[in-house]
Amino acid sequence: METAAFNNNEVALFEEQLQPSVVSTDKPFIQANTIESSLEEIKSRHVIPVFTRDNEPVISHADFIESVVNVASSIYVGETLLKPSIRLSHAIKGRIPEAKDKPANALLEHEKTLYYERMAFVLEIPTIQDEIDGNQLSLTIGGVKAYNLDNLYARKGADEHFKIFIGFQNKVCTNLCVWTDGYLNDLKVKSLGQLKACIRTMIEGYNANYHIHALRALSNYGLTEQQFAILIGKCRMYNHLPSNMKNEIIPLQLSDTQLGTVAKDYYRDNSFCRMNDGSINLWRLYNLFTGANKSSYIDTFIDRSVNSFHFVDLLRGALDSKSTNWFLN
Incomplete structure (x- = not known):
């Protein structure tokens, strides 16, 4: 049976290799209409959408991010993983039932509910680097989750949609260098176990040396x-x-x-x-x-x-x- 929980080895890898005090980039990797957030804030403050037919939770933003961190940690053993850089958009606001008759400006913090429909994040591995034309590049893994692509009127077990990628980030400008061989643009899974398996397959199939060679050729x-x-x-x-x-x-x-x-x-x-x-x-x-x-x-x-x-x-x-x-x- 597939499970959403980490086993003991996974938890140990997560805690040992993630550097919680250093964020993957100190500049936004995307701007547009997004805001910055953290994994801790998402886990402690944001509610999790459910499938309305059975009230079972979807794979949350936090589940997704932690799955990528966990799989990357198990593959890149001994490398340093920085704290994920997370951007959110399209806030979905609500309130608890007890506050249904209150005007908005009178709501207390504990009476408000919030989650964001769309999320993008990057996870930098700075110990895997290369240089092109004087620019330092770090290996970077990330993903995009948008709840609006999921059929939340269904039951648990319906397809949930994700985008995942692996490539390099230019440290001069935080520009992402991604190509088709390191990108799954419409990943559909029914469980967290399937999601982890797909993340692993993508990372293990990615040829970083070939990608760097293709990028370096552009300078010629x-x-x-x-x-x-x-x-x-x-x-x-x-x-x-x-x-x-x-x-x-x-x-x-x-x-x-x-x-x-x-x-x-x-x-x-x-x-x-x-x-x-x-x-x-x-x-x-x-x-x-x-x-x-x-x-x-x-x-x-x-x-x-x-x-x-x-x-x-x-x-x-x-x-x-x-x-x-x-x-x-």
Whole structure:
């Protein structure tokens, strides 16, 4: 029988390897409409939604985070795991029955209930690092949970949806470097045991060396100022193309506002701006994309992060083979 509880070995690993005094990043890895929280606050103050047909609890945000920490601890034995950095959005407020007739401004703290519909977190392993173009990268694992994707009108045992990923975080700017081989974008499970098994499978199947090799290759290719201008213009044009043309092109999923941020940071970013001759290598361009992506909502944040790498890697392939790419021609 599967169980939601940790066994004694799991608890020991959790307590021994997690560094409770150091948070995985001192800067937000996502901004948009999110707020910062902690695992302790979620566990002590936030109520847990239930399946309405049988009043059984869903897999909570805290359960999810602790499962990732536990599985990562058991795989990366001897490595340091920092305290998870957690961002929340879409507050669902309520009140206890005894306070149903009180005006909102008269509610006492113990009469209020609260949970957040959407949550994203990252867990940094700083003892597994590499460097690209002078930027230090740390191995990072994380996930996204959105209760709005679950059918809470069902019974316990219905599919619960999660997103999990493993990749690297650029310590210069807290940008996440994630690609398809380290990402499960619509994981459906029925129990905490299944969730842990899927987390383990994803982590064990991830090839960190290959990912770093692919990221490092980006610094060997660059765009001229004219090519960058064409790229930004074509990205803005993409959404207005006829459907038959769109179907043949891999898009960049950033919004027009985010593309404006990329154009601005091409000139102004302290770490990833253009060179003196106006050129920019693809590693810097990729970080401009992932930096702009921080303004995405939790719902689209990781998908756009993965898309950013895929998009820039296609540019690299076109430059390497001197083949045609619609965004550059």
